[in-house]
Amino acid sequence: MTATVAYKLPLGQFLARNPFPEPLTDGLFYRDKMRALHRIAPDVPVVDLLEVGGGQSGVSAMLYPQAKVVNIDMDASLAEAPCNKDPRVTFVHGDATALPFPDASFDLLTMFDLLEHVPDDAAVAREALRVVRPGGWILVSTPDRERWRYPYYRIFRPICPPEEDLFAEWGHVRRGYTQTELDALFGQPADKTCAFINPLLALSHDVSFSRLSRRRRRLLHALLAPASVVGWFTHRMSTPGTEIAAAWRRP
Template sequence: MAKEQAVYSHGHDKSVVQDHARRTAQDSAAFLLPHIRPTDTILDVGCGPGTITADLAALVPQGKVIGSDAVEGVLTQARQVAAERGLTNVAFETADANSLPYPDDSFDIVYCHQVLQHVKDPVGILREMRRVAKPGGRVAAREADYKAWAWYPELPEISRWADLYQKVAKSNGGEPNAGRYCHVWARQAGFTPHDIDASWDSWRYTGERVRHFSLSWTGRILQPGFATTAVREGFTTDDEIKAISEAWRFWGTQEDALMVIPHGQILCRKT
């Protein structure tokens, strides 16, 4: 059974999970929503704290949604989200996306969000997602492209963070610029060009959303998945890590602060 070999650069600190829990199906799966039917069965791979998963479950009242994640701890929060919303058609299960514990042809839709950038074998995971999708079903993925991020004000510490993130993410076994590779990985996973609908979208943070995002990265950069790798590999020092963390905090207090995060998206049909 294949197991994940990459290190998750962000970790599961409160600063990370709280930020992930602000995500919705509308801002993270809008390209998929028009294709969802009320009777669909959906698998959300790498579901994290489950807010997107719960949104999807609300769209399939006669269907069912399974949220899977390799980390059991974060699924506790996901189950609480579903319970608070009164959803009875959603379940959360521990699973490694490299070896999904589901039979072939099980789901109408198989979806992942911000997963492929953090794994050692994104093609293998897309191949697994394709395997468990029903014939005629859809496989959907949405991934950020870190090299394409844009922000203001352009603090030198944030620019330094962007350079470090490229090095750390790749050293941990991931691909930080996954957005631009999604359509290529889909073809390598067995989809033909005719099966793949590739598109781009973006998050745009201003105002209160900037503040939340900056506080998240103030904490994220201090987590072992990032800081330990960065220092161990000689990319930076503990002092510089702390300085960048404080720069993130300061950046979020600026009145005109702006962050734009482009995403590559693929919607693939299993034929």
């Protein structure tokens, strides 16, 4: 019997590389995002991968450990980030709306939490479709415009910054997208979708970005741990959440 070849990193190993220093408390929401990305990512050979706006996370290189990765970002200083010093990774200072690559250059392209930061999102989508080879994939994550809010629970408003302050800090130009809006951007329905940060995990997300000290956040995370555990283990591909992960295969 021929053994099955895995091209993406196994889920457990991928989650273990969560870049947050406290991955099961302040970084639990990011762990949930990583699981959603893993669920939508195709397990196919990927030689050339383009990460658009990958910054300093290195998530795409983690996800596909055999791929050659190009990380293009507007912030030139991120070239010095540890993940961009990986021998497999080439950092490029550039603009998502005018990618400096020939047509059909990549097997797979990722845009994780990027689209909501770019005014001309239609140009970003066009460029993504241009540089991906026929049969290649585009992977996206973004807040769900209709479901995302901060804080998710009003009870946390006294300890959380206003949503507008977070948007300004993060450089958002829009709240996010519905799945229908994303499908319209890329000209076809997504082949795979998975929401993340469901209402139970939103408790932890609220605390992670609160104004509380690190020690107090830890205490509150501990008190909320039973809800977080239930939220984690019951979340399925079809479970509603406040953010969207989606994958399109280019015709």
